[in-house]
Amino acid sequence: MSSQPPLLEVENLVTHYRLGRGFLGTLTGKPERSVHALDGVSFTVSSGELLALVGESGCGKTTTAQTIVRMIEPNGGRILFKGKDITRLSAGEMRPLRREIQLVYQDPYESLDPRFRVRDTIEEPLAIHGVDVAGDGLQPILSALERAGLSPPELYIDRYPHELSGGQRQRVAIAASLVLNPALLVADEPVSMLDVSVRAGILDLLAGLRRSGLGILMITHDLSTAAHYADRIAVMYLGRIVELGPAAEVVRNPQHPYTRALISVVPSRDPLARARPQLLEGETPNPTDIPPGCRFAPRCPMVEERCKSIDPELRPVGEAHEAACILVGTRSVSP
Amino acid sequence: MPESTLQIEDLHVWFELDGGELHAVQGVSFALERGERMGLVGESGCGKTTTILAMMGLLPANASVAGSVFLNGEDILKDGERSVAPHRWKDIAMVFQGAMNAFNPVKRVGDQIAEPMELHGTARGRAAKDRVGDLLELVGIPGSRADRFPHEFSGGMRQRAAIAMSLACGPKVLLADEPTTALDVMVQAQILELLTGLTDELGLALVFVTHDLPVVAQTCGRAAVMYAGRIAEEGATADLYHDARHPYTRLLFSATPDLHGKEKIISIPGAPPRLDRAITGCPFQPRCDRAFAPCPTIAPRTVSVAERHVAACHLNEVPAERLGGAGATGAR
Numbered sequence: 001m002s003s004q005p006p007l008l009e010v011e012n013l014v015t016h017y018r019l020g021r022g023f024l025g026t027l028t029g030k031p032e033r034s035v036h037a038l039d040g041v042s043f044t045v046s047s048g049e050l051l052a053l054v055g056e057s058g059c060g061k062t063t064t065a066q067t068i069v070r071m072i073e074p075n076g077g078r079i080l081f082k083g084k085d086i087t088r089l090s091a092g093e094m095r096p097l098r099r100e101i102q103l104v105y106q107d108p109y110e111s112l113d114p115r116f117r118v119r120d121t122i123e124e125p126l127a128i129h130g131v132d133v134a135g136d137g138l139q140p141i142l143s144a145l146e147r148a149g150l151s152p153p154e155l156y157i158d159r160y161p162h163e164l165s166g167g168q169r170q171r172v173a174i175a176a177s178l179v180l181n182p183a184l185l186v187a188d189e190p191v192s193m194l195d196v197s198v199r200a201g202i203l204d205l206l207a208g209l210r211r212s213g214l215g216i217l218m219i220t221h222d223l224s225t226a227a228h229y230a231d232r233i234a235v236m237y238l239g240r241i242v243e244l245g246p247a248a249e250v251v252r253n254p255q256h257p258y259t260r261a262l263i264s265v266v267p268s269r270d271p272l273a274r275a276r277p278q279l280l281e282g283e284t285p286n287p288t289d290i291p292p293g294c295r296f297a298p299r300c301p302m303v304e305e306r307c308k309s310i311d312p313e314l315r316p317v318g319e320a321h322e323a324a325c326i327l328v329g330t331r332s333v334s335p
Numbered sequence: 336m337p338e339s340t341l342q343i344e345d346l347h348v349w350f351e352l353d354g355g356e357l358h359a360v361q362g363v364s365f366a367l368e369r370g371e372r373m374g375l376v377g378e379s380g381c382g383k384t385t386t387i388l389a390m391m392g393l394l395p396a397n398a399s400v401a402g403s404v405f406l407n408g409e410d411i412l413k414d415g416e417r418s419v420a421p422h423r424w425k426d427i428a429m430v431f432q433g434a435m436n437a438f439n440p441v442k443r444v445g446d447q448i449a450e451p452m453e454l455h456g457t458a459r460g461r462a463a464k465d466r467v468g469d470l471l472e473l474v475g476i477p478g479s480r481a482d483r484f485p486h487e488f489s490g491g492m493r494q495r496a497a498i499a500m501s502l503a504c505g506p507k508v509l510l511a512d513e514p515t516t517a518l519d520v521m522v523q524a525q526i527l528e529l530l531t532g533l534t535d536e537l538g539l540a541l542v543f544v545t546h547d548l549p550v551v552a553q554t555c556g557r558a559a560v561m562y563a564g565r566i567a568e569e570g571a572t573a574d575l576y577h578d579a580r581h582p583y584t585r586l587l588f589s590a591t592p593d594l595h596g597k598e599k600i601i602s603i604p605g606a607p608p609r610l611d612r613a614i615t616g617c618p619f620q621p622r623c624d625r626a627f628a629p630c631p632t633i634a635p636r637t638v639s640v641a642e643r644h645v646a647a648c649h650l651n652e653v654p655a656e657r658l659g660g661a662g663a664t665g666a667r
Contacts, residue, residue, distance in 0.1 A: 056519035165606045195378040196546060197590050200602035221519065224549075224592040228600055251594060265524035266594045267549035271572040273595075274553070277524050283489050284519075 005083035006044040007184055007215040008068070013041040014076035015060075015067050019288065035287050037063040039239035040077070042314075047183065050206065050216040052230035052247070054223055056262075056284055059236040061219045065186045068217070069103050070094055081184070099129050102177035106189040108169035112161040118145070119157045122176045129180060140179055148175035149205050167198030174205065185209065188219045203229045223266050227251045232320075235259045238287055238295045241314060245321030255323035257302045294325070302327055338408070339366040340540045341427075341508050346402035348382070348389050357611040359385045361564035362402075364637075367557075369507070372534055372541040374551030374572065376587075377561035380607060383544045384432075386561070387510040390542075391429050392419035406508065424451040428506040430497050432513040437497045438485040445471075445481025448500045457504045470499040474529060491522035495529065502533070509534070512544045527554050548591045552576060557643075560584045563608050563618035566637065570644030580646035582625045617649065625650060 015038040021030050038060045045051045053061045066072045068079055070086070079087045086097060105111040112121055122141045131140075138157070145153035148171040161169055170190065177185060187206060191199040207229055210216050220226055226233050226247060233250040235243040235258065243256040254260045264278040280299045285291065291298055297307040304327065314322040348360035360382045367373050375383045388394050390404050392412070403410045411422045428451075431437040438447055445467045452458040458466050468478030474495040485493060494514060501509060511530065515523040531554055534541045543555055551558050552572050559569040560583060568581035579585040586603045605622040608614055617623070620630040629635075629649045637647040 056521060167602075196548070196587065197378055197603035198606075200590055200592075200600040203600070204602070222592075223520070224594045227594050228592045228596075262520065263594065265520055267524075267527075267547075267553040268595065269549045269552050269576065269588055269591045269593045271552040271576055277528070279524055279528065280521055283491055283522055 005080065006046045007049075007082060008045040008217070009080040009083075010044070010064075010068065010077070011042050011080070012077040013038050013064070013067060013074050013079065015063055015072055015074050033288055036239050036290055037287060038067065038074070038077075039290065041236075041239070041241055042077075043234050043241060043244060045184065045215040045217050047215050048210060048213050049231050050210045050218060050229060052218045052220055052226035052233045053236060054220055054226050054233060055236035056221065058238075058284055058287060060239040060287075061221075061236050062188055064236075065103070065188050065217065065219050069098075069101055069186055095129075099131075099180040100183045102180065102182040102185055104170075104174055104177055104185055104187040104190050107193045108166060108173050109161075109193065111173050112169055114161050116161070117157070118150075118159050118164075118172050118175075121172055122179050125176055125180050131180070141175075144175040144179035145172075147178050147209070148172070149201065150175065165198070166194045167201055170194060170202050171205065174202075178209070182214070184215045184217070186217045186219075189221065190218065191225065192221070199225075223251070223263060235262065238284060238290060240295065240324065242296065242325070243321075243323045244314060245318065245323075249318060249321050253318070253321075255317045255321070255328045256296075256325045257300050257328075258296050259323070261301070296325075339405070340369045340407060341542075342366040342403075342405040343386075343390065344403040344405070346386060346389060346404070347400065348385050348394065349399050350395075351397040351399070352611065355611050359398075359564055359610055360389065361610075363559075363561070363564075363566055365559050365566065365569055367508075367540040367542065369538045369540055370534060371557060372531070372543060372555040374555040374558035375542055375544045375561060376546065376548055376551055376558055378546060378607060380610070381561040382564040382610075383561050384512055387429065387512060387542055387544055390510060391423055391427060392416055393423075393429070421455075424501075424506065425455045425457070425504040426506055427508040427510065428501040428504070430494075430501045430509065430511040430514045432516060437500070438493065440485055442484075443482050444485055444488065444496050445483075448481070448496065448503055451500070451503045455504050466503070467499075470502055471496070473502070473533070474499045490518055491525060494518065494522075494526050498526075498529065498533070502537070506539070508540045508542070510542045510544070513546070514543075515550065516545065516547070523550070530554065548588060549593070560587065563614065564610055565618065565647065566645075567619065567648070568644075568646040570641070570646075574641065574644055578641075580640045580644065580651055581619075581648045582623050582650075583619045584646075586622075586624065617647075 016034040016036055019033045021032060041064055053064060055061050067074050078085055081097060119141055122144055142153040145156055150156045150171050191202050206216055230247045233247045234241045237258050243250060243259045254263050261278045261280050264275060293308040293310055294312050297303045310326055312324045312326045314324045317323045317328060344364050346360055346363040350357040350359055363386055377383050389400050404412045406422060406426055411419045448467045448470060449463045452463050467481050471478045471481060476492055476495055488496060515526050545551060555572055558572045558575055559566045562583050568575060568584045575584050576588055589601045590603055592600050603622055608618050616631045616633055617635050620626045635647045635649045637645050638651055640646050640651050
């Protein structure tokens, strides 16, 4: 273990969205309400590591990604990049860091400008960041395409997005983030818009970049994808991480009742492998209305009376494995 | 005369486009019995949604259709709209993708569920209201919510209401177009349980269109894998997974991650062919890992490889010993 700080440290991140009260509400002094999108989220991503943030819609996983790249201002907590606190940096101070932290979007059909050739799409970030590549000619663009698996790159450089398949478009988008040589990629559902037959190629590409030293934070709703490609999985529920651990451990030995339920309802591709799905009643509650005590208590099949008053924190339940539930874990922790 | 509850024979759909003609469905045939659930699976553009829209007579004006859809022996496509309209919603009904868009936002959910009943005169007034209440209860929504508006329902409840609407006139055949795609995995599980329960209880024949193989594997006894407007393979889901007779079926499963699986996930190189020009030979041949001599030039026939198991691949027509003992499409 090195003594260097992790690439990315997120500490107790809190992000609220204020809801409008409306004109009448303001006049009558109706109390302000806000959506607690993130309510104390902490994790790290190291260089050469792929962390998957999984959960259902509204759990806060996309808000986490957007807060880290500072598209959204957090209300509390800290974001450290290479040990440096970037939480309150001004836009100007963030600028050099934006080269190092790159976002890969979900929809390669929308993230690419249809009027831009591939070369323009990949050149743009260089121009924005004033990277002088005059002497290098096309070399940085070609090598970014090559790293993104578009080979030979000369074949793609003059194409327009409509001449590319969905998988190729996502590779172009990834090449455009790689051209700046980032240290951290934040990928928000990078394959959910793609056909099954090409997803593995994009995920293998991310896995390869991770092996070459990049840190990757992947947002996904798909536990199976996380299980196959991530080093660690963080499961989110209503603005909190409720379980965090090595991917295989979280999938094979889930500790939090929410994770267990979630895993039980993921369908297997083998028709003969029938599991008993543990259906939870209802849907995730609205994050304007977070219940007191454990936020999962109202839907939890294991709920006890004290769960309604104790708000559990993440605590160790195994080797590098944590869960936020007062009912589990203690027995499996070695002293 | 066909005896099955639902029988599709040699269905074709062409779309007239500015630049020419797109042959979206190229001779699809399958049959389904009461209480059976069949997944219609494949990648985007393979023709799966077009197939079921054609079965309902709901294609846009620039589409032309050939072939037959037999409902209990009667070809409902025989005279176009004239022959399909009396059956639409009454005998064959559809649950649309993304229940958000299936409802008119300014009309009460209950009134919308009652619409098909009034159209077919199966129930009116008080009787229709009672039936709406019963239908909502059937899909797990309190009947008292009938006078709510769609935006007052959560995504999962809207999908339940869409299912209730499809059942309004007591159809025997239900077509579902990606009914769980927009939903979270927990809500998806609830809706799948509901659909399975309903088809069992009401003895419906269900055609379930989705790109999601694991969903089909866990809910449907049978599946048809579509590629480039044709059925590549059709059979019991367990046979498709454990004894695939078309390389595309095998490769599609290999490209699908399984939560507990340890095998490497492998993508399929290349992309499906364009359907606005004629295809020579097997449409999957350019992406196939088992292509051989006849594949680029001769279109494979659909042949029976076992009981109620068909595949359109030349490998099934070559004696096993000439393939070096690897079996029809090779071991998984």
